[in-house]
Amino acid sequence: MARLPVYLRALNSLLESEIRSCSSEELATAAGVNSAKLRKDLSHLGSYGTRGVGYDVEYLRYQISREIGLTQDWPVVIVGIGNLGHALANYSGFTSRGFRTVALLDADATRHGELVAGLKIRGFHELSAIVHEHGVAIGVIATPAAAAQSVCDEMVAAGIRSVLNFAPMVLSVPEGVDVRMVDLSSELQILAYHEQRKAPLHPEAAPTGTAGVA
Amino acid sequence: MARLPVYLRALNSLLESEIRSCSSEELATAAGVNSAKLRKDLSHLGSYGTRGVGYDVEYLRYQISREIGLTQDWPVVIVGIGNLGHALANYSGFTSRGFRTVALLDADATRHGELVAGLKIRGFHELSAIVHEHGVAIGVIATPAAAAQSVCDEMVAAGIRSVLNFAPMVLSVPEGVDVRMVDLSSELQILAYHEQRKAPLHPEAAPTGTAGVA
């Protein structure tokens, strides 16, 4: 379920507010979903609530973490340390919660040895050794589109079975390998699509000095 | 439809290979979807194919671009020029295809004036003026989670009705405003979830060292 991480985030945010218990209604609001949907999703994991009372925040948080697999260690390797790879290496969401970046690889030899987020950039040819040494199961591709498929092939050859792809390029992988694509420009396009349909409401969006009505 | 950008990318890639015409089958393969789904999606836009022949790549590309709204100019403002904002400012997918970054804003005054991707970083307080001056309709939030909601509120107050949020935080917005959330750590969590379910298949995935059993 793609919504579990959202619930987890909502639970963490409740914990920060020292809230120990909550109803499906409250949690649903915090997560931005319908309460019936939330209850159905959670009931799929097991019966972790108490009728008439609600859910224990800490307990539910642990159960969802366990379901997702965050109670174990996930070594990650990032390939392509350009602007985006650099940002990912420093992104706290990547280093927390069981994910641990064990290596940063780049094809550009002039950058090898450079320190990013406390790790030295290493050569792409070291991929296989690193994957085996650390038991890496998840690879992140932040290279240009042209390099993405061959990087992906190498990852798969090294034994990686889960790939997070930021390159604007559809990757083909063998059966049993998962790829998730994060396409930054698609997201903008989807916004533009909706925005275009709203626009008629403000026929003179008059860029000069007036966003709305003049 | 969230798949239009995918089709568009596939068409662009076909054009690069000098392919002028294609069947729904070919395009569907390039886009990684089922051909019936592709035909249904396209038929929803209009009848742009030719029975017995297929689709004209260039023509279809234009029609999809128009449908998404990429034939017009979309000024974009990015708030939060940390590692991620920096990467976004330099990301070619953001500057191409009708999207034009008109300003980079950051709350940290010590960074104002710094040049990133050819633009000077400016103060967050200039948001409203910039939105009105350029007719900005899309705002990108790349700030820490703690600042995201207030940045979003300011954006909405300035007239922005489409927000792309990279901060790990659910934003609440008034009716009529669209938010798309790109949550990098959720993506990793979803991979971990599937990975966890695969793992049992290889009890001794036996990396040289020892990722699993000792």
Add this chain to the structure above:
DNA sequence: TCATGTGAACATATTCACAGCT
């Protein structure tokens, strides 16, 4: 003859509404 466009069949997801437990 061939591939699109589409109704009809199927599958999945969401929401409703309430029985059952605390």
Add this chain to the structure above:
DNA sequence: AGCTGTGAATATGTTCACATGA
């Protein structure tokens, strides 16, 4: 009394299979 967990109802999305038209 109140809130979860869930079957039944609805809505949405996908795939099949073929009539239609180039």
